[in-house]
Structure formats: C-alpha cells, structure tokens
Amino acid sequence: MNDGAPADPLRVLLLDDDPFQLALLEDMLEELGDFDVATATHAQGALAMLKSNPPDLLVCDLSMPDMDGIEFMRHVAQEGYNGTVVLLSGMENAVLKAAERLAMAQGLTILGACGKPVAAAELGDLVNLAKMHRRPHRMA
C-alpha cells in the first residue's frame, strides 16, 4: 500500500533525439531501481512535459536538432523548473563543462555533466543524488 508521497518512485524525464540512447538509458534505470520514467526525443516536447508534469530529475542530451542545449536550459530555467538536471553529451568535455556552468548560472540544479556513454555506476550515483535533492511533490 502506498501511504504517502515519500514512497513514490523518483520521476525522471529522459531527453535525447536518439531512440537508441533513450532505450539504453531506460534500461539502465530499470536495472538501478524503481523509477517513473518518461522520455522525449525533441526539446519542445520535453519543455511541454516539464510544464505539465515536472519530473524530479531531467536527464538531457545537449545536442538536439530543434534547439541547442544552452537554449534548452534557458527555457527550462524560465519555466521555473526546480528539480535536478544531469547533462549528457557526445561533445568535448570542455563544451560540456561550459554548458554546465551556464546552466548553473541560470539557477538550475545541475548534478553532473557526463560524456556519452554514461556508465551505469555513474548514473546510479547521480540518481541517488537526485533522490537526496528531491523536493516535496508540487501541486499543479
């Protein structure tokens, strides 16, 4: 029986334009525990989902065809998203770190910025961090 919000699984939104990477991340999360996972392959779709049903953790690729990662983070911050964020990218580490700094400057809670592919252990650590940062569920 579920008698309160703390027992609810962490809500995770995965954003990547590559269905292969999305499936892989979903599978890794499945191995790591019980999560409420949603996926998006477009930045615009992810923004709509953030608005309608904000997750506790947003895991997003920085290279999206419809919007670059920096612009996406700016929109996420403008929407007032107050969950946590993990950035993923196949770009150079310096670019990833710069994106992380810019996102933090927007006021977002960035838990990490990882190159692809992210290792299961690293993802597990980040998910645990997200659980620690978890806020009480927001009422819409």
Add this chain to the structure above:
Amino acid sequence: LLGYHPQKIRKFAFKFLHTTKDGFDEIETVMKTGNLARVRELGHRIKSAARTVGALGMAELCEDLENLPQEEAGAIQARNLMARLWLLLDLVTEQIMTNTTFANDD
C-alpha cells in the same frame, strides 16, 4: 554498460543496427537536398551511439561527418564518408550477427 546479459546485449546491438541504418538513410536523403547542417547533426548522433557499442571506427567517420566543411567540399566529403560508412555498417552487422547468434541459448 549492460553487464553480462547476452539477450540484452543482442537486443541493443540490433537496436543500434536499426537506428544507425535509419540514420544513414536519412543522411542520404538530406544530402540530396544539400542540407549539410542536418548531415552534421546526424553524424554527431550516430557517433555517440557508435561509441556506446564500441564501434570506434564508425564513430571516427561519423565525427568527420559532424565536422564537414561548407558547401561543395562538404558535399563531396559527405558522399565519400557515406560510401565508407555503409561498408562499415555491413561489417558491424556481420560481427554482431556472428557474436550474438547464440544469445538466446542458456
């Protein structure tokens, strides 16, 4: 990434082949319209997936697609790279078929 789960490895290996073939097909289509920006985006996307499955030679060629020069030089280079990438996809497919054929066996 997946640990020792032969069936899962097989599943993701085939998913990689399918998404990569779809990506290459899209590159061929957009090359005809001269949309090199989209070719670069797809090169970047497939590069990450190729690295994930350990197809590092394919990832390198995809990185070259990602960094295509402008206009005619870029279009020529893209055509050359795609010719090599299709051959490489055949080889990777053969490798995956060979190495995961018995994945359903206990």
